[in-house]
Amino acid sequence: MKALVLKENGVLNWEEHELLEVPGWYRIRIAAAGICGSDLGRGFKGGAYHYPLVMGHEFSGVVEAVPDGGNFSVGTRVAVYPLLPCGKCVACQKGYVQLCLHYDYFGSRRDGAFAEYLYVPESHILPVPDDVSLDEAAMCEPAAVAHHAVYSAPVESGARALVIGGGPIGLIAAQWLRIRGAGEVTVADIDPEKLSFAEKFGFRAVDSRMLAENEQDAFDVVAEACGVSATRSLAVWCCARKGHVFWIGNPADDWLFEKSLYSSVLRKELSMNGSWNSVIDPDWTAVLTHAGRGLNLKDLVTSRVPMSQGATAFARILNREGFHCKTLLVNEGDA
Ligand SMILES: [Zn+2]
Numbered sequence: 001m002k003a004l005v006l007k008e009n010g011v012l013n014w015e016e017h018e019l020l021e022v023p024g025w026y027r028i029r030i031a032a033a034g035i036c037g038s039d040l041g042r043g044f045k046g047g048a049y050h051y052p053l054v055m056g057h058e059f060s061g062v063v064e065a066v067p068d069g070g071n072f073s074v075g076t077r078v079a080v081y082p083l084l085p086c087g088k089c090v091a092c093q094k095g096y097v098q099l100c101l102h103y104d105y106f107g108s109r110r111d112g113a114f115a116e117y118l119y120v121p122e123s124h125i126l127p128v129p130d131d132v133s134l135d136e137a138a139m140c141e142p143a144a145v146a147h148h149a150v151y152s153a154p155v156e157s158g159a160r161a162l163v164i165g166g167g168p169i170g171l172i173a174a175q176w177l178r179i180r181g182a183g184e185v186t187v188a189d190i191d192p193e194k195l196s197f198a199e200k201f202g203f204r205a206v207d208s209r210m211l212a213e214n215e216q217d218a219f220d221v222v223a224e225a226c227g228v229s230a231t232r233s234l235a236v237w238c239c240a241r242k243g244h245v246f247w248i249g250n251p252a253d254d255w256l257f258e259k260s261l262y263s264s265v266l267r268k269e270l271s272m273n274g275s276w277n278s279v280i281d282p283d284w285t286a287v288l289t290h291a292g293r294g295l296n297l298k299d300l301v302t303s304r305v306p307m308s309q310g311a312t313a314f315a316r317i318l319n320r321e322g323f324h325c326k327t328l329l330v331n332e333g334d335a
């Protein structure tokens with residue numbers, strides 16, 4: 001088959017690549033696969049586990065071959081949970097598969113979906129409802145990660161909510177907060193293009209730097225979806241008394257937790273928690289229930305590029321050519 005192969009750091013080629021056939025698994029013809037921020041680090045900043053690697057962990061497709069005894073039929077439109085837990089470690093034993101110590105993962109530890117085909121196990125397949133497109137289905141993974149995060153603690157109805165970071169995860173987290181019944185949802189970022197994009201989804205959009213000056217203690221719940229020290233501090237600073245902070249953004253730097261900031265955690269009696277990955281039930285099932293019904297995934301897609309042009313799509317994002325929220329790589333004739 002053809003695949004977008006990461007040959008070495010920074011080198012992506014659309015070329016012939018061996019499809020790993022797994023007995024007992026389904027062959028999926030990939031329809032769409034999203035480029036994730038983590039793929040930039042993986043592919044272009046030395047972050048890959050090994051080479052060659054086919055990246056792509058956010059994807060949808062169509063069943064093309066069914067194993068003996070399989071319950072889904074050829075032609076079924078599917079989303080696929082990319083995390084393959086070991087099933088044996090302490091986290092798996094406790095049922096926290098998203099926290100598995102020895103997991104495998106499509107598109108990072110093993111080949112993923114920037115390709116024509118992929119073999120996947122039945123346990124990881126979610127059939128896509130007729131009214132959800134394969135583009136939307138390819139957004140299940142980031143949407144589920146955001147769901148897992150903002151459903152990990154209570155949010156009172158009418159709560160004033162802030163999401164710091166106007167990327168795909170931030171905008172989806174903001175939508176889930178709205179679905180959960182938060183009152184006004186504010187999205188903060190320093191990029192004016194991201195702010196006007198956030199406004200299209202009905203959010204109040206503010207420059208993070210203005211927030212620091214004007215809105216201390218203003219939000220009952222804060223979701224940090226940037227991962228830099230300035231925004232982590234901002235999250236604590238902006239959180240109201242008895243408020244809650246959701247930590248989502250992967251850390252890009254160290255964070256000096258200043259005495260004054262720490263003291264405000266005590267004085268405001270803040271609660272906070274981290275979250276990692278997602279689980280099929282309830283995160284993925286919630287995405288497929290809400291997609292197109294309050295959860296707008298479609299409009300997050302700012303470009304659709306043929307898989308064979310994937311290297312160019314990556315270059316545009318890395319060189320900051322134009323505005324990007326979610327770029328989908330698609331196989332011709334699908335989605
Ligand atoms: Zn991702």
Ligand SMILES: [Zn+2]
Nearest residue numbers: 086089092100
């Ligand atoms: Zn495990």
